[in-house]
Amino acid sequence: MISQIAFVLVLAAAIYFIQKRFGRIRKNINLGKNRDFKDQVDKRLNNVLLVAFGQKKMFKRLIPAVLHLMIYVGFLVINLEVLEFMIDGFAGTHRIFAPFLGGFYTILMNVFEFLAIAVLVSCVFFLLRRNITKVPRFFNAEMKGWPRLDGNLILFTEIILMIAILTMNATDQLLQPISDHYPTTGELFFSSLLMPLFAGLNESTLIVIERFAWWFHIVGILGFTIYITYSKHLHIILAFPNTYFAKVEPKGHVNNMPVVTNEVKSMLGLVSAESSAPPTEPGRFGAKDINDLTWNNLLAAYTCTECGRCTSECPANITGKKLSPRKIMMDTRDRLEDVGNSLEKGGPGLNDGKSLLGDYITKEEINACTNCNACVEACPVLINPLEIITELRRYVAMEESGSPASWNSMYQNIETNFAPWKFSPSDRFNWAEEKK
Template identity: 70%
Template sequence: MEFLPQIAFLIIVATASFFLYKRITQIRKNIFLGKPAGRTDNTYERWKTMLLVAFGQQKMFKRIVPAFLHLLIYTGFLVINLEVLEFVIDGLAGTHRIFAPYLGDFYTVLINIFEFLSVAVLFSCFAFLIRRNVMKVKRFSGEEMRKWPTLDANLILVIEIILMFAILTMNATDSLIQGQDDHYAQTGTFFFSSFLIPLFEGMSVSTLIFVERFAWWFHIIGILGFAIYVTYSKHLHIAMAFPNTWYSNLEQKGKIENMPVVTNEVKMMLGMPTEGVNEPPAEIARFGAKDVNDLSWVNIMNAYSCTECGRCTSQCPANMTGKKLSPRKIMMATRDRAEEVGASLAKGGKGLEDGKSLLGDFIIKEEINACTSCNACVEACPINIDPLSIILEMRRYVSMEESAAPASWNGMFQNIETSFSPWKFAPTDRFNWAQDLKKES
């Protein structure tokens, strides 16, 4: 019976690790439903981008209030998790606050820092709950945010609040037990948890130990459960933000990549040198994207990294004028489709052959046609997600595979093909407007 807690702890950690590994493996398979993407160039710039944008929260501070609140939670998440190391060692070794005797007074300072951050996280979580549910900040609403996305956002905040209270409860009861049980090391005074001590004064030592142990187990199980839950939640960005920013598109925001096979065809028609001229032309399975397998794996990774914060949609000029387009919904729909296909394939189902597709069943033409290609959504995203690249690929499919672009677009395409401009007049007449300027001068 002496080693029963350690055995129970080991079983819980092993079980959580198994489910976490299984889920991460499935997400990886879902992401690699997409086509290859060459994003390994300029490694220095990529590391710099990741450190500034993901680790440094650079783009968050365009909105100072949510940025400050997010910084408190982010810092708390990084630092408080250092205490989890002690939890794990204590759980495996059957010890209690194993670092306390070695660190002495510095241990007290560390725990007080952890408690300060716990209170900061509590403050931020309550503030975010008020912003979402009382102030009803507009960017947190929208058709795509009904039911589960809104519940998910609130649920994660509540879970974080409960976990922080568990830490403070554990420390408060621990302080009362010290001196009454030799197993509990002397750690000095913990400032913030001391305010909870009056709630537990008068309890017997056995009751205090039960509450302290319950809070300890609740916190570590909560952390492990939270880690698994996050992989099904928008809060997956906690981990995905780092690779997502590393694989960012480093080109200028206004640059739209051409399709290499189409570029080569045009160059051949114009008698210009082409890439791979000695190679036979590759057979193109599909122009543009109809389903997730037509996108690049970076596009799908973007979808899994989406924080659903709504900054992209709030900055979208098409959305501002009442159009159906919501860049956030584009990313959520892409993730949902990848999840659906991946889950089907994992069960031996039809996968991509289920009669559905990303374009049509998850995203409609009215949405992608409303896009102005302005890159406002890309610029607004705090972790460099690129909804525009997905929209452009679906537009290419509609125009080149279905020949179903809007009539006004077809007229523009024809003018570009024949007159080399969107307007229907001869190239020789292009500068006629300047003649009047010469007369005036």
């Protein structure tokens, strides 16, 4: 009975913190501008199925793709067992499904154990890649401190959660012949290999270990769920909506600014009487801070798991420029969290004297982008750092007139000569007359 009460209390506390954090994240994402996503539903669903569920883009790099697939399938399948944990926790039962499912339960548990081993091995390989073979993309400037620790903590946590499952199953099998409370599960192959470690312990010690492992696993999962809301690991949930709301136009397309279209039309006298009604407050042109971006860009920032495939493909980054597409996403998220935390405490939020452009992302970074879409192509969950870079450039160009001097000359050439270079427009057709 005590354990049932404890379980309910632990679960209630976890749910409270989880919904509080997700509520905050939701509010933070809603700081962004509204945008409609009712178009091209087929393409969007297709992206969710192929890219998120199907992991299609992960397979551009085979080794991490296979390791990641193991953890992903393990996550989806092993979590089915949480259902049984919940019922047992509430009802004070033990392995409630075992007697009902019989031989199928044995198969199911063996599948879970196989996946637990696969997850464990994959996490060990990932730790080795991060810390021993030092895959370069985990060592860029933005990966110092918390981001690197975060990556290691996630892998370490997943390893000990898997060890808890196997320990639980090993001691459980030792208890089955000697205690009525433990229904038979049939032989569980991987955990039975651990049984010699616990052989010879008396019943009460085994129960303590089994119970500890059970509690460790369920509290661990709940704690981990709270942890990921502070971590890059949120992609396990947000990758699904993010692929739905990702860009479906060709990558070369830049989002239109209808506000500008209206102004340009009226300047050119192309506006009919009814549409020339005084425009509503146009707001800012481009983006200086997170609330100038559309909410899907902010969702993308929370979705980023800092794998760095974007940065490792970025021509500017490869050649030593300051720009890193991953850092653009990390900065956007950091700004969101800073603003959100401030609002949570009743602080000034967006009006704290800082902004995304300037205090988090510098002009030098956005000016280095070649719009080549390599980062967009590389992202396994369809994040688009280029959309954010373009919005920041728009703010600099149109609100600050702060583009680099040579860009200002280019604008001037287009305005006066209708070409980005200083040539006379009357010479435009000379190529047809000239000899080579």
